[in-house]
Structure formats: structure tokens, C-alpha cells
Amino acid sequence: xxxxxxxxxxxxxxxxxxxxxxxxxxxxxxxxxxxxxxxxxxxxxxxxxxxxxxxxxxxxxxxxxxxxxxxxxxxxxxxxxxxxxxxxxxxxxxxxxxxxxxxxxxxxxxxxxxxxxxxxxxxxxxxxxxxxxxxxxxxxxxxxxxxxxxxxxxx
Amino acid sequence: xxxxxxxxxxxxxxxxxxxxxxxxxxxxxxxxxxxxxxxxxxxxxxxxxxxxxxxxxxxxxxxxxxxxxxxxxxxxxxxxxxxxxxxxxxxxxxxxxxxxxxxxxxxxxxxxxxxxxxxxxxxxxxxxxxxxxxxxxxxxxxxxxxxxxxxxxxxxxxxxxxxxxxxxxxxxxxxxxxxxxxxxxxxxxxxxxxxxxxxxxxxxxxxxxxxxxxxxxxxxxxxxxxxxxxxxxxxxxxxxxxxxxxxxxxxxxxxxxxxxxxxxx
Numbered sequence: 001x002x003x004x005x006x007x008x009x010x011x012x013x014x015x016x017x018x019x020x021x022x023x024x025x026x027x028x029x030x031x032x033x034x035x036x037x038x039x040x041x042x043x044x045x046x047x048x049x050x051x052x053x054x055x056x057x058x059x060x061x062x063x064x065x066x067x068x069x070x071x072x073x074x075x076x077x078x079x080x081x082x083x084x085x086x087x088x089x090x091x092x093x094x095x096x097x098x099x100x101x102x103x104x105x106x107x108x109x110x111x112x113x114x115x116x117x118x119x120x121x122x123x124x125x126x127x128x129x130x131x132x133x134x135x136x137x138x139x140x141x142x143x144x145x146x147x148x149x150x151x152x153x154x155x
Numbered sequence: 156x157x158x159x160x161x162x163x164x165x166x167x168x169x170x171x172x173x174x175x176x177x178x179x180x181x182x183x184x185x186x187x188x189x190x191x192x193x194x195x196x197x198x199x200x201x202x203x204x205x206x207x208x209x210x211x212x213x214x215x216x217x218x219x220x221x222x223x224x225x226x227x228x229x230x231x232x233x234x235x236x237x238x239x240x241x242x243x244x245x246x247x248x249x250x251x252x253x254x255x256x257x258x259x260x261x262x263x264x265x266x267x268x269x270x271x272x273x274x275x276x277x278x279x280x281x282x283x284x285x286x287x288x289x290x291x292x293x294x295x296x297x298x299x300x301x302x303x304x305x306x307x308x309x310x311x312x313x314x315x316x317x318x319x320x321x322x323x324x325x326x327x328x329x330x331x332x333x334x335x336x337x338x339x340x341x342x343x344x345x346x347x348x349x350x351x352x353x354x355x356x357x358x359x360x361x362x363x364x365x366x367x368x369x370x371x372x373x374x375x376x377x378x379x380x381x382x383x384x385x386x387x388x389x390x391x392x393x394x395x396x397x398x399x400x401x402x403x404x405x406x407x408x409x410x411x412x413x414x415x416x417x418x419x420x
Contacts, residue, residue, distance in 0.1 A: 006207045013211045014159070017315025019205040027344070028250050028325055029353040055352065063350075 005070045038088030041069065041125040044098045044111075049080045050134025052100055060113040065090045068111065075081035082107050084111065086122075101133030109134060181377045188376065191296060192303040201304040202311070209270040209305070210312030211374075214319070216269055217262055221320035224257060225249060225327025233332050242332075243342035246261065247350040249328035254351060254360045255416070257319035260408050263367035266309075266316060267400040271375035274305050276397040278379025278390035287380075302376045307373070313368025314361055335383070359415045370407055371400045 045050075049071065058066035066086035074081050086092075095116030102109050122128070171301040232248040249389050278301060281287050287297040325347075351357065375396045382392035 007203060009211045010206045012204050013206065013214065014315065016214075017312075019319060020315065020318035022319055023322050023356050024254065025353055028254065028321075028347060029351045029357045057349075057357065061176070 039066070039085045040088060040122075041083055041085050042122050042124075042126050042128060043081055044052060044128035044131050045074065045077060045081050046080045046082055046098075046100060046131050046133055048133040049082060050083065050100055050109055050136060052111070053136065056110050057110045058086065058113060060090070060092070060115065065113065068124060082111070090100060091121040094120045094122060094126070095130065096128060097130045097132065098128045100134035102135070156275040162203070163372030170229045177381070180381065181373075184377050184380065185373050187298055188303050188306050191299040192307060192318065194296075195298040195303040195307055201300070202307050204309035205304045206312055208273065209266075210315065213266060213269045213312070213316060216265055218323050218408060220261065220265060221258075221323030222327040222330075224320075225253065225324030225329075226331045228252060228257075228324065229331040231327035233327075233336055233338065243336055244346055245338055246325075246328065246343035246347035249332075250351050251356065253321045253324040254356050256408070256412070257366040258324065259317045259360050259367055260404060262313065262317040262320040263313065263364065263371055263404045264401055266313060266368075267371045267375070267404065268397050269303050270309065270312075271371050271396050271400055272278050272393045274309070274375040275379040275382070275393045276389060278305070278376060279384075279392050280381035281385040282380065282382060283386070283389055285384075295378045298380075302380060304377050310365070310368045313371070314364045316363035317360065317367075362415075363379050363411050366407060366411060369402050370403050373399045374403065381408050 052071065053067065054068055054071060056068045057064045058068065066084050068082055069085045070083040072081045072083075073079075092113060092117045095118040097114040097116060098113050099114070100109055101112045116130075167234045228249045229245060229372040232245045233242055236242045236245055236248070262275075278287075281301065287301065290297045290300060329340075329343060333340045333343050378399070382388045
């Protein structure tokens with residue numbers, strides 16, 4: 001087949017296109033951080049999830065170790081069941097403590113994991129027993145006012 | 156008076172039936188192009204020649220407009236976000252709006268007016284000068300030889316062009332906000348990387364641009380093939396290509412966005 005300069009330019013075009021796609025996925029999308037191929041799913045029941053959304057990060061010590069994949073309401077226990085897909089390279093003890101936290105004052109909500117001391121590790125389909133609900137501003141203010149009133153009465 | 160009203164109504168009905176007719180012909184033509192594209196995939200040098208005209212020559216306009224769109228997004232986003240003290244989120248704003256919407260849509264609009272109109276004019280003029288009929292006489296199928304390579308070249312080059320548009324836009328936003336205004340470089344990239352998801356944002360944008368590529372080139376080759384074989388007919392067909400494909404891109408974008416991004420976040 002005869003080679004022409006046109007072929008060269010088309011080759012340059014295709015290479016630039018592929019490079020652009022790679023930049024998008026690696027530099028902009030940060031693909032290498034989290035590989036869903038080797039992951040395990042765990043669940044946790046929360047009394048109140050506040051503004052937690054699907055795809056919110058699961059962090060431990062500030063490092064993203066997984067993502068929230070599903071949020072459902074359980075009619076047996078009347079609380080929220082949150083499924084988390086965890087990165088396979090991070091294992092956590094059975095007695096890990098999960099709490100819903102907020103990044104910054106107005107930031108998004110995420111699940112923070114604090115590792116416990118158990119020898120056994122969490123596996124696919126396991127359930128986190130120790131959970132802490134999201135902070136709800138109204139409850140917080142209510143509790144503060146209640147405490148304040150109790151203090152005033154004692155005087 | 157009554158006669159005029161009746162002829163007016165007849166005119167509307169005629170136009171409606173005519174457009175449904177054309178849609179049917181266009182669908183049949185689209186299937187025909189897909190069925191006969193085996194030849195163009197076997198003789199890939201035909202597609203490479205068209206890739207040069209549709210892809211490589213559209214590169215300059217895509218890259219330059221991507222850069223400027225990103226710069227404007229960065230500037231406007233910064234102006235609004237700095238009122239709330241969250242100017243570090245400007246990277247997220249630029250990247251998400253480019254990757255999800257502006258990259259595929261604006262690149263497809265530019266592609267329709269740059270390459271789609273050229274395809275229509277070329278095929279229409281080939282028809283007007285009876286080159287297509289001559290090919291048929293020589294037992295060369297004009298759909299397999301002329302239409303299918305142009306169609307596949309457009310479908311292949313569209314996702315690449317959209318990706319380049321997005322990358323240049325992100326770079327333009329970086330240029331304006333980080334280098335000129337002085338937003339922190341680390342927070343520009345890290346906030347962007349934590350907000351943009353590969354499967355959800357980038358893959359969906361890629362799928363969108365593939366759909367737009369098919370739509371734009373299918374419209375362009377059909378309008379060219381269907382053009383009345385006169386100078387006036389070719390010019391009308393070229394105009395129709397740009398108008399119809401722009402409308403189809405925007406409508407399709409709404410439908411695809413509704414499918415991809417609804418109810419997830």
C-alpha cells in the first residue's frame with residue numbers, strides 16, 4: 001500500500017485523540033485512585049444519613065478507600081441501609097466504627113471509617129455494627145437550648 | 156377566499172406528509188449505508204482519506220474554540236465563586252461542565268458546520284455533476300464507495316475531537332484561573348480530580364460524542380445524497396445539514412442527559 005503524507009497526519013490526529021482521552025481519564029478523572037475491579041461490598045445501618053448521596057466517598061484517615069453504591073430504607077429496623085464498595089487493597093477489622101461526617105462547613109458528606117482492634121477482617125457482604133449518624137443542625141441546636149435551659153434552672 | 160384557505164391547509168398537509176416521507180427515506184438510507192459499509196472497512200485507506208478531511212482539518216477550530224471556551228468558563232466561574240470564597244472549586248466547575256456537556260455538544264456543533272456541511276456539498280456536487288450516476292454505470296456502488304467511508308470517518312473522528320475540546324478547555328481554565336488570576340494550582344487539580352468520576356462523567360461524555368458523531372454524519376451524507384442536482388439544491392442541502400444537525404444535537408443531548416444523569420446524585 002502506498003504511503004502518503006495524509007496517512008501521517010491521520011496518524012497524528014488519532015494519537016492526539018487517544019492522548020486527549022488518556023489525559024481526561026488520568027489527569028482530570030483520576031482513574032488510578034480507585035479500581036472497582038477488586039472490591040468488596042459492605043453495608044451499615046445508620047439512624048440518619050443526613051445529606052449523604054450515592055457515589056459519596058468512604059474515607060479512613062482522610063484517604064478515599066471506597067464509595068457509597070446504594071442507599072435504601074429498611075422497613076424492619078426503620079433506618080437507612082448504606083452499601084459501600086470498598087477498594088480491595090484495604091482491609092478493615094470487624095469492629096470498625098463508621099460515622100457520617102461533613103468535609104468543611106458547607107462541604108459534601110462522606111463516611112469516615114475508624115479502624116478497631118479486632119483480628120477478623122470485614123469481608124464481602126459483611127455489616128458494620130458500630131455506626132454514628134449524621135449531624136443534624138436542628139437537633140444540635142435543640143440539644144444546646146435544652147442544656148442551656150437546664151443550666152438556667154439550676155441557678 | 157375559501158379556495159385560498161383550502162389550498163393553505165393542503166399546503167400544510169403536503170409538507171407534513173413530505174417530511175414524514177423524507178424521514179422514511181433517510182432511515183432506509185441509513186440502514187443501507189450500514190449494510191454496505193463492509194467495503195469501506197475492508198478498503199480502509201478510503202476511510203483514512205476522509206479522516207484527513209473531516210478530522211485533521213477540523214482540529215484547528217476545535218482546539219482553538221476549546222481553549223477559549225475553557226478560558227471564559229474559568230473567568231466567569233471565578234467571578235461568581237469568589238463571592239462565596241470558594242474559588243478553589245473553579246477547576247471542578249470547568250471540568251464537569253466541559254466533560255459532561257460543553258465538550259461533546261459544542262464540538263459536535265462545530266463539527267456539523269465545519270465537516271458536515273463540507274460532506275453534504277461534496278456529495279451533492281458529485282450528484283449534480285453526475286459522478287455518482289457514472290459510478291453506478293461502472294458497477295461501482297456509490298453508497299459503498301463514496302458515502303460509507305465519509306460516514307465512518309465522521310463517526311470515528313467525533314469522539315476524538317470532543318475529547319480534545321475538553322482537554323483544551325480544562326487547560327484554558329487552568330491558564331486563566333491559575334496563571335493569570337492566581338487560584339492555587341493544587342486545589343484546582345485536586346478538587347477537579349475528586350469531583351470528576353471516570354465512569355459517570357468521562358465515559359458518559361464519550362458515549363454522548365459517539366451518538367453525536369453518528370447523528371451529524373448520517374444527516375450530512377443523507378442531505379448530500381438526497382440534494383436536488385442543481386446549484387441551488389446543493390446550497391439548500393448544505394444549509395439544511397447545519398440547521399438539522401444542530402437541532403438534532405441539542406435535542407439528543409437533552410435525551411441522553413436525562414438518561415445518564417437523572418436520579419443518580
